[in-house]
Amino acid sequence: MLSPSPIVPVILAGGSGTRLWPISRDSLPKQFQSLASDRTLYQEALERVADPTIFTAPLVLTHEDFRFFARRQASDIGIEATVALEPTRRDSGPALIAAALLAQRIAGEHCLVMSLAADHVVGDRPLFRDAVFKAASAAAAGNIVTFGIKPTAPRTSYGYIRPGTPLEQDGSYAVDTFVEKPNTATAERYVSEGYLWNSGNFMFPAALLIEEATRFEPEIVEAVRAAVDNAAEDLGFLRLDVKAFGAAPAKSIDYAVMERTRRAAVIEGVFSWSDIGSWNAVHELGESDVAGNVTRGAVALLDSRNSYVRSDGPLVAAVGLDGISVVATEDAVLVMPTSRSEDVKPLVAKLKAERHVQANEHLKAHRPWGTYQTICRGDRFHVKKIVVEPGGRLSLQKHYHRAEHWIVVKGTAEVTLDGKVFEVRENESTYLPLGGVHRLANPGKIPLELIEVQTGSYLGEDDIVRIEDVYNRN
Incomplete structure (x- = not known):
């Protein structure tokens, strides 16, 4: 272990990432997509903090809509994470204060917290590890440390940090000033004068962040503390209290704390880094031809x-x-x-x-039980391919405006219809009349695939009346 205090890694995974549309959309944003490797960005972030000699198990903060992605993608790479749900987006200030409070419950009042964005790309793992050591040393000495990145070019898409007085800990400096995204000429000057890119990733003692946030933003801390104190377990997730968290003013951690505290420090990271905030950045990360x-x-x-x-x-x-x-x-x-x-x-x-559905939704929609994908859509019909994972169960539901036909093409479906339960096997079909109370489940050991044909006067996804749902959706 780097210090007497354990390090709790916190992965912030609640963003929407619209700059990488059409791959990243509100329904499945960039952190849960594979853009730089075969792993998703979120999985890569989890793997960076997977060394149990340095870190505790990770704490993930994400939005309600992404909770099943967060747990499933972590489980797919053998990592068990505590997943806490932000009921509404309040920016990074409330999120990191919540993370600090939760980390204290996991690892004690004096633990260190390392906060990483789930949608960044980091190369050079040994160099990243060295930066973690330096940041932990500076944080344990009583600083809120941000990871500054040595610029490779005068980028105008990043904020910058001017390092000040060197601290006693190797490679760490007091923060002289934070500056916003510059124009090209200013960015060139910043690079020549030794400024660092502001990565937005941090290392800090949990108690110190809470103390400084209480000094500058007591209203945020009060609301977030209430949200954590009144959090509830829900299907293995930790759900922060909706009313209390919603009362927290939305503010970034930079504005709430970092630009006002005298305890801000920076370490220079020489590892490759990108917030992958545009397709230009994705292009730069790729392997080009001649x-x-x-x-x-x-x-x-x-x-x-x-x-x-x-x-x-x-x-x-x-x-x-x-x-x-x-x-x-x-x-x-x-x-x-x-x-x-x-x-x-x-x-x-x-x-x-302009209400283009493609702005928010992917053709393939992900649900806790599996996926569905539109094949064909017309004025009074909608054809989908539905895949239900083994053990998956859709909600018990009914529709006011549509009937449905289900044709099984792989696996065995367990169908509930108006109180009767029966099986539909490959090459068999069943009809669900308008208003029928029904449920689809996969009792088998392989994915269930079926074709659903909806017919009716209205075919929107909001024509679902859920009577019972094992995933506690509204």
Whole structure:
């Protein structure tokens, strides 16, 4: 162990990541996607803190909508995490105060906490480990430490930190000032003067963060403490109290504490790092061909250079691209000059304002029991492929505006309909009339796959009246 105090790793995994649309959407944001490797960004963050000689088991803070992703993806790589649910997004200030309070319950009042964003890419694991050692030493000495990153270029998409007086702990400095995202000329000056990128990742004594937050933002601490004190267990998740947490003012930890405390310190991380906040950043992380192109999926290029082309759906064939990004899914395609990657966020806002379902939802929707994916949709019908994982059970429900036909193509379905329970096997089907109280479950050991055909006057997902639900959804 690095210090007499255990280190509780906290993974913040509640963001939406609209800058990486159409891959990242509200229904499945970037931290739960594989963008830089075969692992998701969230899984990579968990693996960085998996050494039991340094860290306790991780504490994950995420949003209600992502709770099953967080637990399932951690379990898939053999990591058991405590998953706490933020009932509403209040920015990083309340989240980190909640993390500090929860960490004290896990590892004692004097524990250290390391907070990492779930959607960052970190390379050079040995160098990252060295930075953890330095940050822990500085934090144990009574500092709130931020991980600064040595710039590789004058980026305008990051905030910067100016290191001040060196501290006694090796490689650590008092923070002289935090500065917002600069223009290009200012960023060039910052790099030349030794400023560091602000990564937004921290190491701190839990008690110190709470003490400083109480000094500057007592209203936030009071609300968050009440939310933690009144938290409830729910299906293995820790659900923070809705009313109390919602009363906390929304404020980032930088504004709430870091820019006001005299206990702020920074260590210089020389490991490779990216907040992967744009498609331009994804392009830079990829392995390019001799013409500077980075491709992924079914892609064919001719006479193209310095471009990023990705397909998670159809074949994308392009001729004569230069500095262009193309990102294709099964239901949406983004095309833009790579230099305009920062404009994806306002584009998504425009799509949402125009009520394009693709702005928020993926064609394949993930649920606690499995997935469903639209095959075909018309005026009075909707055809889906449904996959129910072994042991999965949909809610007992009914619909006011639609009837459904289920055709099993793989596995065995256990169907409940108006109090009767029966099985439907491969190549068999059943009909669920409008208003029928029904449930679908998979009692088998392999995934259940079926085709659902909905017919009726209204086919929206909000035409579901849940009577009983093992996942405690509304």
